[in-house]
Amino acid sequence: ETGVTQTPRHLVMGMTNKKSLKCEQHLGHNAMYWYKQSAKKPLELMFVYNFKEQTENNSVPSRFSPECPNSSHLFLHLHTLQPEDSALYLCASSQGQGNEKLFFGSGTQLSVL
């Protein structure tokens, strides 16, 4: 257990559904991240939040909408997803941004039907 908790662990949704992924860190970190992990591809950084402010949006489609209400919580709201969005979505946190050690959650395995 690294102190980063993600829920749900698994999620199956239709293309017309709306769902949210939740991430919570208990480490007192200031930066939080969303990554997408697809088979046989490098981890893709999606969003970065530093002190609740979004500092990076890596050209992510608008059907993914992040929310960071405070430094401990991070959400990823999903709507009208496509089958190619099926992947493992990982949340991470770090004390600062950049070359700091990342602490990851166990991810949400998302399947879009």
Add this chain to the structure above:
Amino acid sequence: AQTVTQSQPEMSVQEAETVTLSCTYDTSESDYYLFWYKQPPSRQMILVIRQEAYKQQNATENRFSVNFQKAAKSFSLKISDSQLGDAAMYFCAYSLRDDKIIFGKGTRLHILP
């Protein structure tokens, strides 16, 4: 653009033996950081080892050590006395100071009893 290449999608090693995972990267910078992350079946990625490019001495963490060849832009991970719990995906990663971390595609390591 910086890239990280892991040329071995899968590797196997006998328990108690030594294995080396390869990683090369491309950058024009001189000050950067390199990482190896481990992702076991639990999916929770964990930092194994971290190297600062300006340090010539190779980083070590117990049975894990790196061979950092800056001129060759190579950063291999050596695991000594392999144990069953070492079975995982291993990701090589790179970052500049205060910048996002870029990951390779990973190498799946199997430990043979």
